[in-house]
Amino acid sequence: MVRTSTKKAHIAVATVFAVHGSIAGTFATRIPWIQEHLGLSSGHLGFALAFAAAGASAAMPLAARIAHRFGMRTALRGLLALWCASLALPALSPGLPWLCAAMFCFGASAGMTDVVMNAVGVGVEERLGRSIMSGLHGMWSVGTLLASVVGVVAAHANLDARVHLAVMAALLIPFGMFVCRGIPGIRPETEAGAQSPPRFALPPRSALAIGAIGFCGVFAEGASADWSGVYLRDITGSSQAVAAASYTAFACTMAAARLLGDLVVRRFGPVRTVRAGGVLATAGGVMVVTAVSQPAAIAGFALIGVGIAIVVPLCFAAAGRSGTVPAQAIAGVATITYTSGLVAPAAMGTIAQATSLTVSFGLVTLLASGLIMGAPVLRPAAPTVPVREHGGDRSTRSAVRFRGRVNRWGEGQARQGGGGDTSQR
Numbered sequence: 258m259v260r261t262s263t264k265k266a267h268i269a270v271a272t273v274f275a276v277h278g279s280i281a282g283t284f285a286t287r288i289p290w291i292q293e294h295l296g297l298s299s300g301h302l303g304f305a306l307a308f309a310a311a312g313a314s315a316a317m318p319l320a321a322r323i324a325h326r327f328g329m330r331t332a333l334r335g336l337l338a339l340w341c342a343s344l345a346l347p348a349l350s351p352g353l354p355w356l357c358a359a360m361f362c363f364g365a366s367a368g369m370t371d372v373v374m375n376a377v378g379v380g381v382e383e384r385l386g387r388s389i390m391s392g393l394h395g396m397w398s399v400g401t402l403l404a405s406v407v408g409v410v411a412a413h414a415n416l417d418a419r420v421h422l423a424v425m426a427a428l429l430i431p432f433g434m435f436v437c438r439g440i441p442g443i444r445p446e447t448e449a450g451a452q453s454p455p456r457f458a459l460p461p462r463s464a465l466a467i468g469a470i471g472f473c474g475v476f477a478e479g480a481s482a483d484w485s486g487v488y489l490r491d492i493t494g495s496s497q498a499v500a501a502a503s504y505t506a507f508a509c510t511m512a513a514a515r516l517l518g519d520l521v522v523r524r525f526g527p528v529r530t531v532r533a534g535g536v537l538a539t540a541g542g543v544m545v546v547t548a549v550s551q552p553a554a555i556a557g558f559a560l561i562g563v564g565i566a567i568v569v570p571l572c573f574a575a576a577g578r579s580g581t582v583p584a585q586a587i588a589g590v591a592t593i594t595y596t597s598g599l600v601a602p603a604a605m606g607t608i609a610q611a612t613s614l615t616v617s618f619g620l621v622t623l624l625a626s627g628l629i630m631g632a633p634v635l636r637p638a639a640p641t642v643p644v645r646e647h648g649g650d651r652s653t654r655s656a657v658r659f660r661g662r663v664n665r666w667g668e669g670q671a672r673q674g675g676g677g678d679t680s681q682r
Contacts, residue, residue: 262441263384269439270377271396273337276433277370278400280344281482282508283425284363285401286408286501287418289486291347294418295356299487299614303606305356306483310602312361313368313595317588320372333373334437340366341433344426348418368595372588377440379577379587391518394570398512405505413498464586466634467575468593470531473624473631474568475597477538477561480605480621481507485558488614493551503555510559514566527571527635535628538564542622546615561625568628569594571635 292302324332343366346359378393404425411421485507486500495503514534521530541560548554576590608617 263381265439266377266441267381267385267389269436270374270381271393272436273333273374273433273440274378274393274397275400276337276429276436277340277374278397279404280340280429281367282401282404283408283422284344284347285482285504286405286412286486287348287421288483289490289497289500290412290418291356292487295350295352297353298610300606300610301353303602303609305353305360306602308357308360309364309367310479310595312364313371314592316365317368317372317592317595320369321588323369324373324376329373329377330437330440333370333377333440334434336366336370336373337433337437338430340370341426341429344429345423348422368591372591375573375587375591376577379574382574388519388522388574390570390574391515391522391567395512395515395518398508398515398566401508402505402512405501405508409498409501409505412501464576464589464593467572468590470628470631470634471569471572471590471594472597473627474565474572475594476601477542477565477621477625478569479597479601480618481558481561483602484605484614484617488545488618489551489554492614493548493554495551499551503558506555507558507562510562511566514563515570518567518570522567522571528632530567531571531632531635532629534564534567535625535632536564538625538628539622542618542625545618546622564625565628575635
């Protein structure tokens, strides 16, 4: 019963990741429309986009407390609906101040949803005893890819982004509410010995090194997602449709790399995987900086996507195993990594305003190279139980590696015989 419930939870949380990604992908393809519609310079656009990361960084420390108070399912259902609804706000903004406010709300709801769904993912991963976080983030990238394809079609048809984003929000809200039914609704305070997390959880010391790696990966990801379309339009003279397609290429390679990432991590380990990714991302950044044609620039963004795809999933997985309250540990690392999202839009816009977007992506390339040296911080701790005592098969060895910390989520599932809020059974 428990194993069947865990599989259902795996499918449910994977679908939630896809819904979350589809919102991000929908918005990313219409950034050039918003900039043109409001007549914003690169500096002003970067300033406005920074408010999304500011909202996420401000709100994510609250996520652990929300999940603790309401349970994973209820918390995720409410936050995901809020995140979907906020999609319509940026295109409706009549000017820069309103756009900044809309982006703050957009980022706050995104960040809190991100923390809770990753905490659920870590619990499912530990329950299964094998790596699945890369695949979950791969589903996020699949969502961005599918949504970006729709965005390209909408941009090519010159569809008003206010209509496009409102329709997508209206479709995703009920779908997201439906898929959350499969999320476990355990309330941690009902478990023996469980401690209530702080109302506002600041990043712990253990999150600093992990967060630094996530900072580099998120900077490259955010810069490519937010500025690839503008780069193609301004540097290579692309049309709106081709500019939107650059993000599609980036999202496509990230999706493919993340879907295959768990197999790579199981074979080579997180350190070598991230190092190889850093090499690829750096090479992609060099291609973008030196590109003189549209195909070369798009290929560079695609290579960046491959290189950084596995970084954030491994950071969240490492964070979830580093503390006794997964949501709190993930919130700490997420706050640091999302600070990179706060810095990236403003830094890219400021540098572009002073010099050019080409120079801005030189900074992206430099940070991507930092993944090569920083990868060892993601090395998993040695198992506390000797592997030889539990047999030699791969599934058993994987399960043993996760037994260094009590899996409260899994215990709650076992007691409830398959999941769900006790209040709803």
